[in-house]
Amino acid sequence: MKRLTPSTIRSFRRKVYDHYRKQGRDLPWRKTDDPYHILVSEIMLQQTQVERVTGKYREFLRAFPNLASLARAPLARLLRIWSGMGYNRRALSLKRLAQQVVAGHQGKLPADPAELIKLPGIGPYTAGAVAAFAFNKPVVVMDTNIRRVFIHEFFQDKKGVRDVDILPLVEETLDRKHAGRWYNALMDFGAMLKSKEGNPNRRSAHYTRQSPFENSxxxxxxxxxxxxxxxxxxxxxxxxxxxxxxxxxxxxxxxxxxxxxxxxxxxxxxxxx
DNA sequence: GTCCGGGTAT
DNA sequence: ATACCCGGAC
CATH class of the missing domain: 1.10.10.10 (Winged helix-like DNA-binding domain superfamily/Winged helix DNA-binding domain)
Incomplete structure (x- = not known):
């Protein structure tokens, strides 16, 4: 396993934050600290590009401004609003999550990733993302943008890079006092790498092609x-x-x-x- | 038309 | 390991 020197960590953080200052994206879910709003954005972003989520995010929150309203929403109406997003199963999970939180957590999303991950539709990524973005917890998070940054920066000529080898670097470089801001910056840096330099994620051990959609x-x-x-x-x-x-x-x-x-x-x- | 992205559940 | 969705780029 690779270890980073303090100066490598410093210059890496500076590079990521410099990019964020100059080209950081101004996204609606970055202007709120409501955990429910942040959760909705994360569920949507699991499956859809940022540009297409922004409009749907607003429409969704207008229709279901809080967990209680989502919990009692008719599924058909929820799916109508969800349409165009794909992966309808996640809208269903989100509704079930809302029902569980209203019934069992006094209507408040938990801040602990170990609790979040027990809720339907929340896996390791979303649990960490909500903890970091809504509660500013210094947790280790892995997603496609983060993976791309680390492969590009620290696994230059490697192929078949495994997440297990990236995670220690995510932990070492994490800005623990400003986890939410750091991950926003990291993800923007990763999004930039995708458009500018091809896709380093092809060198991930977890990269797969999807099966054809037609007639599926x-x-x-x-x-x-x-x-x-x-x-x-x-x-x-x-x-x-x-x-x-x-x-x-x-x-x-x-x-x-x-x-x-x-x-x-x-x-x-x-x-x- | 063909290719592509992307966490979670099973 | 594989299924889940849709729209955008080409």
Whole structure:
């Protein structure tokens, strides 16, 4: 494992903060300290580029300004607002999270990552990000932008770089007194590297290509939910027609969406729960 | 049309 | 290890 000298750490921090001062992005979720707002932004950013999240973030918070309003929101309305974001499962998780926090945490998000990670839809990254951005906790966080920065800076000619080898460097270089600001700066630096110098993340051991989207279950699921978010109950054949894809595949995905808690069958029709 | 990104759950 | 989503770049 690589160790950093104090002077390497100093100049690295200076470089990252210099970039942040000059080119840091002015993003809406950086102007709030409401943990719920920050959580919403992080869930959205898991799956969508920054430019497309900003508008949706505002629309979402206008519709669901706090955890209590999200907890009692009808799922169909939530999915309508979520549409265009992809990964509907995360909207469902977010609603379940809101219900749990309202019922069991006095309506307040916990600040401890070990507690956050127990909530649905929150994994290691989001637990750390909320702890750092909403509560300024000096936790170690790894995401694609952070990974890119460290591979670019400290694993220059290496291939198959593992996160396990990067994490100690994230910890060593962390600005512990200003964790939130530091991670904002780090992520902006990483975003800049993507556009300027190709993508160092291809040298990550965790880099994978995704499978094709066309005719995939993902596409079928998306279309099924899109057909149902209007709120009108539809029969199996009506859904198959709306989706315009293989009937057996539609049936299989209807069953799966039922199991996950998106939809239920009412007589011969399906509706969003 | 083809390629691409990206945490979490299982 | 693999599934989940959609829109933007080309």
């Amino acid at each position: 279950n993902r596409q079928v699921r998306g279309r099924i939910l899109k057909a149902l978010v209007g709120g009108e109950p539809l029969t199996g054949p009506q859904i198959t027609k709306a989706v315009g894809m293989d009937r057996e595949q539609v049936k299989k995905n209807l069953a799966q969406l039922g199991k996950e808690g998106f939809i239920k069958k009412v007589g011969r029709t399906y509706v969003i729960i």
